[in-house]
Amino acid sequence: MSEYQDFLQERDRLDFMIQQGYSIKNIIENLSGAFVELENKEGEKETLQILTPDGRKYFSVLLLKQQKTGAL
Amino acid sequence: MADLRINLAGIQSPNPFWLASAPPTNSGYQVQRAFEAGWGGAVWKTLGDPILNVSSRFAAVSFNGQKVAGFNNIELITDRPLEVNLKEIYETKKKFPNHAIIASLMVEPKQEKWHEIVKRVEDVGVDGLELNFGCPHGMAERGMGAASGQVPELVQKQTYWVKEVAKTPVIVKLTPNITDITVTAEAAVEGGADAISMINTINSLAAVDIDTWDTVPHVGGKGAHGGYCGPAVKPIALHMVGECARNPRINVPISGIGGISNWQNAVEFMLMGATGVQVCTAAMHHGFRIVEDMIEGLNNYLDEKGIASVSELVGKSVQKYSDWGDLDLNYKIVARINNDTCINCNKCHIACEDTSHQCIDMLKDESGKGYLKVREEDCVGCNLCSIVCPVDGAIDMVEVKSGLPPMTWNERQAALGILACGVDPVTK
Structure with missing residues (x-):
């Protein structure tokens, strides 16, 4: 599978979480990639590991949007 | 006909093409020949206490049939007495009053030494001075040239000493043999420099002869490092000019030097902030008359662009050069x-498959004929395929919309920082 397909999967997972009312609460980046911690209004938490560079760009755009508008 | 005249810190010349301080400007005979050919200015080969030279002195690096892709020299400053040079400078200036003659100078880092040579040189009517803080070989072993040009305090102090007595504009020529040339450029400005020029030559050893095991060049079987210049160093020089041009603390004109071989190269340097350019290797390779093509080409370029004066080019690309x-x-x-143009040599496929991102497929059409196709979703736009492609127009690099808004690394990192601090930028 190409890296692009991996990215599409990561993007879908991020979009799904946002659609479910989650917002980004923390991001940890290390040698294993990035771990995006999300939380909804009920306090439920989810963590997504993002491996592709395009995926890391994508959640960064989501984060900037979240910080700019207060919503995703 | 566009106006090709330039004014670099008060030094005026009929066009932006100057010969750099080097073997082509060793004597009045040569500089006068150069002016007759059309060069707008000349930086006289560095004056100082006459030195002794060795034989041999030059070496060139050829690459894939291109002669003099790079050029290496171990020749030192002038080996002729100051009086001889001054007499010839005076005569040349008298014959060519509208051409710029700049005296390159190098003496020991002592105030009285600089005062003496500046006064004597200015007495014969030079249009400006260029302080040689860049020569990397020979003189550097004696504490001059690059040896003092690598120490910001010495650059500042010596520039200041020159400015104490100089009546003409002072250009400080910088060495590239330093991690960050803006540090020494700033030191020159702090010392009072009216302009800076860059780059001098880069420490180099041209080659080793694999039969005799001698260095190239060698002097009776022994070699020493030289200074590298010519087309190979152009990207290094252009970067350094750009770095200085976009530094707000370096607010003096720049004379661009380093591998400039044609009018196109000169335009690049001027767009990146140089007020004019200096040329050496190309003249040594092809003779003084290359300036005819340079003048004609630059003039046609300006006319085609509808630009009235070459000075309008200066710095136009600086804002595009960022971090x-x-x-x-x-x-x-x-x-x-473009499969209509592609000759199916497969070089792009090999380059991409072996050394880049494996996104060029070798396919066959219905008739069994081979063709190449890029999987655009996997292409990172590295340019390698178009770089190695031997056919002009066979590969285009085209912009595709990512669907995402512009975002820089700095913006991204700032956003991550805000998140880590727990600050809500909307409510704050």
Whole structure:
């Protein structure tokens, strides 16, 4: 599978979480990639590991949007 | 006909093409020949206490049939007495009053030495001075040239000493043999420099003869490092000019030097902030008359662009030269192969498959004929395929919309920082 397909999967997972009312609460980046911690209004938490560079760009755009508008 | 005249810190010349301080400007005979050919100015080969030279002195690096892709020399400053040079400078200036003659100078880092040579040189009517803080070989072993040019305090102090007595504009010529040339450029400005020039030559050893095991060049079987110049150093020089041009603390004109071989190269340096350019290797390779093509080409370029004066070019690309952290991470280009033009040599496929991102497929059409196709979703837009392609127009790099807004690394990192601090930027 190409890296692009991996990215599409990561993007879908991020979009799904946002659609479910989650917002980004923390991001940890290390040698294993990035771990995006999300939380909804009920306090439920989810963590997504993002491996592709395009995926890391994508959640960064989501984060900037979240910080700019207060919503995703 | 566009106006090609330039004014570099008060030094005027009929066009932006000067000969750099080097073997082509060793004597009045040569400089007068150069002016007759059309050069707008000449920086006289460095004056100082006459030195002794060795034989041999030059070496060139050829690459894939291109002669003099790079040029290496171990020749030192002038080996003729100051009086002889001054007499010839005076005569040349008298014959060519509208051409710029700049005296390159190098003496020991002592105030009285600089005062003496500046006064004597200015007495014969030079248009400006260029302080040689860049020569990397020979003189550097004696504490001059690059040896003092690598120490910001010495650059500042010596520039200041010159400015104490100089009546003509002072250009400080900088060495590239330093990690960050803006540090010494700033030191020159702090010392009072009216302009800076860059780059002098880069420490180099041209080659080793694999039969005799001698260095190239060698002097009776022994070698020493030289200074590298010519087309190979142009990207290094252009970067250094750009770095200085975009530094707000370096607010003096720049004379661009380093591998300039044609009018196109000169335009690049001027766009990146140089007020004029200096040329050496190209003249040594092809003779003084190359300036005819340079003048004609530059003039035609300006006319085609509708630009009245060459000075309008200066610095126009500087704002486009930034830091990596300010580049848009979401800008995307991909390669597209034009199969009508492609000769199916497969060089792009091999380059991509072996050394890049494995996104050029070798396919066959219905008739069994081979063709190449880029999987655009996997292409990172690295340019390698178009770089190695031997056919002009066979591969285009085209912009595709990523669907994402512009975002730089610096913006991204700032956003991550805000998140880590727990600050809500909307309510704050």
